Amino acid sequence: MSEQQADLGVLGMGTMGANLALNFADNGGFTVALGNRTVEKAYGIRDSNPALAERLVPADSIEHFISTLKSPRVVVIMVNAGKPVDEQIDLVLPHLAPGDILIDAGNADFNDTVRRERAIKDTGIHFVGMGVSGGEEGARHGPSIMVGGDQAVWQRLKPLLEPISAKFDASPCVDWLGTDGAGHFVKTIHNGIEYADMQMIAEIYGVLRDGIGLSAGEIGDIFSDWNTRGLQSYLVEITAVTLREKDPETGKPLVDVIVDEAGQKGTGRWSVIEAQKLGVGATTLEAAVSARGISSRRAERAEAEKLFGDIETARAEFHGDHDGLAELEAALETAKIIAYAQGYAVMAEASREFGWNLPLGGIARIWRAGCIIRSRFLDDITQAYEAGEVVNLLQSPHFASRVREGQASLRRVVAKAALAGLPIPALSAALAYFDDYRHARGTTNLTQAQRDLFGAHTFRRLDREGVFHHKWPQV
Numbered sequence: 430m431s432e433q434q435a436d437l438g439v440l441g442m443g444t445m446g447a448n449l450a451l452n453f454a455d456n457g458g459f460t461v462a463l464g465n466r467t468v469e470k471a472y473g474i475r476d477s478n479p480a481l482a483e484r485l486v487p488a489d490s491i492e493h494f495i496s497t498l499k500s501p502r503v504v505v506i507m508v509n510a511g512k513p514v515d516e517q518i519d520l521v522l523p524h525l526a527p528g529d530i531l532i533d534a535g536n537a538d539f540n541d542t543v544r545r546e547r548a549i550k551d552t553g554i555h556f557v558g559m560g561v562s563g564g565e566e567g568a569r570h571g572p573s574i575m576v577g578g579d580q581a582v583w584q585r586l587k588p589l590l591e592p593i594s595a596k597f598d599a600s601p602c603v604d605w606l607g608t609d610g611a612g613h614f615v616k617t618i619h620n621g622i623e624y625a626d627m628q629m630i631a632e633i634y635g636v637l638r639d640g641i642g643l644s645a646g647e648i649g650d651i652f653s654d655w656n657t658r659g660l661q662s663y664l665v666e667i668t669a670v671t672l673r674e675k676d677p678e679t680g681k682p683l684v685d686v687i688v689d690e691a692g693q694k695g696t697g698r699w700s701v702i703e704a705q706k707l708g709v710g711a712t713t714l715e716a717a718v719s720a721r722g723i724s725s726r727r728a729e730r731a732e733a734e735k736l737f738g739d740i741e742t743a744r745a746e747f748h749g750d751h752d753g754l755a756e757l758e759a760a761l762e763t764a765k766i767i768a769y770a771q772g773y774a775v776m777a778e779a780s781r782e783f784g785w786n787l788p789l790g791g792i793a794r795i796w797r798a799g800c801i802i803r804s805r806f807l808d809d810i811t812q813a814y815e816a817g818e819v820v821n822l823l824q825s826p827h828f829a830s831r832v833r834e835g836q837a838s839l840r841r842v843v844a845k846a847a848l849a850g851l852p853i854p855a856l857s858a859a860l861a862y863f864d865d866y867r868h869a870r871g872t873t874n875l876t877q878a879q880r881d882l883f884g885a886h887t888f889r890r891l892d893r894e895g896v897f898h899h900k901w902p903q904v
């Protein structure tokens with residue numbers, strides 16, 4: 430191929446980078462330069478996709494990669510978060526010129542994105558932090574794309590990104606969400622919600638498995654049924670698929686031979702760190718992240734079971750009949766609304782704190798297809814924002830009425846699971862948050878009194894304005 434013919438280049442030919450490059454070539458009709466630390470992989474991608482080979486340009490070196498790009502250049506980095514991204518930036522930056530666009534399309538701590546954008550700004554090269562969701566399939570056929578950075582740069586990127594994005598009712602699931610780290614922040618919260626969604630599904634699976642005694646296949650059928658109603662979502666769909674899958678070696682359900690230790694690459698943790706920094710309670714997301722941490726201490730849990738396994742708990746009062754299942758379904762749906770409300774509250778606060786003016790309704794709109802948390806429910810969130818100002822999703826008329834209807838089920842499921850000793854950290858966190866949130870008169874008046882006693886931290890009074898300190902009795 431003659432030089433400078435590629436419309437853009439993708440650096441990083443892992444799961445996401447390779448599929449995103451194929452998507453650009455296939456659905457966008459773009460010519461794409463392929464770069465990778467392990468060079469052979471870039472050639473392998475071209476060679477294993479003969480139908481697209483004409484539009485795929487593997488590169489031997491960074492110089493070669495750059496030489497194939499049309500100017501002004503667009504380079505998409507898709508490698509693991511952290512140091513590898515900084516290394517790729519250092520590698521490519523000396524070869525770029527003012528006006529070129531450098532995109533980090535991997536998951537990133539938005540603080541890194543802000544730092545990187547600032548460091549590059551004066552060079553005239555544009556740095557864009559861009560969240561991409563949808564996993565392997567999404568990257569290949571249409572992900573949801575959350576773009577940050579300079580709005581003028583978005584106008585240049587739009588024609589490249591719209592054709593490769595997922596579509597919901599023909600509307601592209603890609604948008605510019607705000608300056609600097611906004612795109613990566615929103616992707617991080619997406620993943621925090623993803624963690625919560627997955628954890629709550631796992632907890633209900635636990636109730637069905639250990640509380641009712643159903644087999645993986647039977648539970649798969651239940652999730653498949655739930656996927657036809659309010660819980661319809663990609664995550665519930667894949668729950669049914671994974672539960673029904675058999676292990677080819679043993680013939681057992683595959684989930685029954687998978688070790689119960691969840692991996693995590695950082696996004697869930699970042700989401701709750703940022704929620705805490707912003708002073709927003711995202712307790713269901715926190716419980717989900719913590720549950721992965723606890724899961725990874727498997728040997729320690731085995732010791733704890735020896736110590737506490739004999740504790741008498743109430744007989745699990747869950748039933749696999751219609752009513753019992755309907756209650757679990759309603760509980761999951763209600764807790765899901767609460768978890769999403771928490772994620773949205775974090776984004777609303779971040780928007781204020783960082784001056785992003787995040788389009789919260791627009792975020793729900795681009796999450797309706799392509800991303801891992803895509804669901805019918807996200808269309809409801811879109812409509813809630815379209816209907817008027819939303820202080821908190823739990824106060825929007827649609828969700829307020831759904832939570833009012835479902836809360837009793839969530840309450841009963843949490844209570845029964847607690848009495849039966851079944852672990853439901855995220856579901857119970859959702860219920861606790863709801864009960865905390867709906868009480869106009871809370872209990873932190875006591876906390877304030879204690880703080881004033883031991884540290885003269887002062888308090889405010891209900892009956893008059895001002896800041897007060899009381900002379901408490903000596904203790």
Ligand SMILES: NC(=O)C1=CN([C@@H]2O[C@H](COP(=O)(O)OP(=O)(O)OC[C@H]3O[C@@H](n4cnc5c(N)ncnc54)[C@H](OP(=O)(O)O)[C@@H]3O)[C@@H](O)[C@H]2O)C=CC1
Pocket residue numbers: 440441442443444445446465466467470507508509510512513516517534535536537561562563564565694
């Ligand atoms: N997998 C998923 O479902 C999703 C992943 N993401 C994010 O996308 C990014 C890429 O993930 P994914 O494609 O799954 O990862 P993979 O592990 O499949 O691929 C990693 C890629 O990064 C390259 N790489 C790793 N370390 C370095 C380094 N130090 N220097 C240069 N290149 C390096 C690898 O090169 P080499 O081939 O030489 O090893 C490879 O191309 C991550 O930020 C991830 O969080 C986002 C959404 C979904």
Ligand SMILES: O=C(CO)[C@H](O)[C@H](O)COP(=O)(O)O
Pocket residue numbers: 536562563564620623692693694695696697801
């Ligand atoms: O971003 C993603 C999905 O949206 C990635 O699949 C990510 O790796 C998921 O997080 P983790 O690996 O921590 O479960």
